[in-house]
Amino acid sequence: MNEDYDVVVAGGSVSGLLAAREIASKGHSVLVLEEDSEIGTPEHCGGLVSIDAISRLGILPRNNVVQNQIKVAKICSPTRSFEIRTANQKIVVLERREFDKHIALQSTRLGANIRTRCSLRNTKYTVESSDKSFHIITTDGKFRSRYFVDARGISSLVQNDRSGVLLAAQYEVYASWIEKDTVIVEFDSNKYPGFFAWIIPTGEGSGKVGVAGKSINTARTLWSYLESKGGSFSVIRKIFAPIWVKGPIDKFIDGRTLIIGDAAGQTKPTTAGGIYTCGLGGILAGRAISNAIESNNDDLLLEYPAKWTRIFGKEFRNMVLFRKLLERLDNKALDLMFSNIDSKAMDTISRTGDFDFHSVSIRRILSVTGLKLFKTMVGNEYRRLS
Ligand SMILES: Cc1cc2nc3c(=O)[nH]c(=O)nc-3n(C[C@H](O)[C@H](O)[C@H](O)COP(=O)(O)OP(=O)(O)OC[C@H]3O[C@@H](n4cnc5c(N)ncnc54)[C@H](O)[C@@H]3O)c2cc1C
Helix, strand or coil: CCEEEEEEEECCCHHHHHHHHHHHHCCCCEEEECCCCECCECCCCCCEEEHHHHHHCCCCCCCCCEEEEECEEEEECCCCEEEEECHHHCEEEECHHHHHHHHHHHHHHCCCEEECCCCEEEEEEEEECCEEEEEEEECCEEEEEEEEEECCCHHHHCCCCCCCEEEEEEEEEECCCCCCCEEEEECCCCCCCCCCEEEEEEECCEEEEEEEECCCCHHHHHHHHHHHCCCCCEEEEEEEEEEECCCCCCCCEECCEEECHHHHCCCCCCCCCCHHHHHHHHHHHHHHHHHHHHHCCHHHHHHHHHHHHHHHHHHHHHHHHHHHHHHHCCHHHHHHHHHCCCHHHHHHHHHHCCHHHCHHHHHHHHHCCCCHHHHHHCHHHHHHCC
């Protein structure tokens, strides 16, 4: 027997759950399908986000959700480094398993229904006289809905385009060299072409250590990175996952199907961070669907891409350009760039930087005196940054 819903959402992570929360909060029926056995697991995220961002997503920074607070970001080229004080930006490390479950609880309290271990197989859209509906086939039954939301993450995106995918490895590590307060980002165009290595501390002596890059063996590269730290370590969990760095897809809407989150390419092209930008995608899509249902007017669905692009369009365009610049820099150019960064620029970024819209800070770094050579190398792209 088919169960009927106003909306079915495929994918029970941050974007899908927030869309469901929004829809349920307006009294519409919504079902979330999650193929894994447990919401939030397996966790595949560094969890780095600002307190402001999670507040804007309507989530209180409770103790079980926030693992750690970050005070310093240390950014390294092969032989140079600089530090940004991040206290003003209120950056925290989330326990994603608890964070996702918390949104699931919020959604359920408002009336959403969540099914785990229920994988979407296919959808068929039919129009019969005045009845337009999706027939949704899953591993755990058949459903019908008026609207369908695709929040299946990168697995959905790569069905059409693999060119923006990088492979990442991230291990949970215990090691005395992990400092509680300090995130580390290390660029090296030979070891991590087009991306970087990172350490995100979850506490004193524990953290998530990862690498990503074009055409690299992530397991071998991450092991070398861990060994390069020169102290003992234990790896207590390993994940390998794709990240998307190409920016948003062309169309977030196809008829009554709305695509959100990682599935829509809403992760930052510079860092592949997506908790905030994907989460807000879910909220805006949920609101647009609710408005369309209440007014019986599907034109209102277009509010979702319009609003997301108004908030993030310029930022993402700039980040795509920064990526192109980064991909051109060899280690010599990286070292040259880092050696020109002065303490005044770092002070300004420490005071005024915004973690959620970090292209302004990157632009400031590129603008500091002494980067003439760099600007000459990448002149056209640099001039297009707005
Ligand atoms: C290694 C790594 C580190 C990261 N670190 C950070 C970070 O520090 N900060 C940050 O902001 N972001 C980070 N991100 C990105 C962030 O995790 C994602 O942008 C965010 O989780 C996207 O949420 P989403 O809901 O769009 O998709 P996802 O979190 O990818 O969720 C998609 C969901 O859909 C489900 N699904 C897939 N197919 C089906 C199907 N057929 N039927 C039913 N369900 C299905 C999946 O099981 C999954 O639960 C990181 C990502 C990776 C890989």
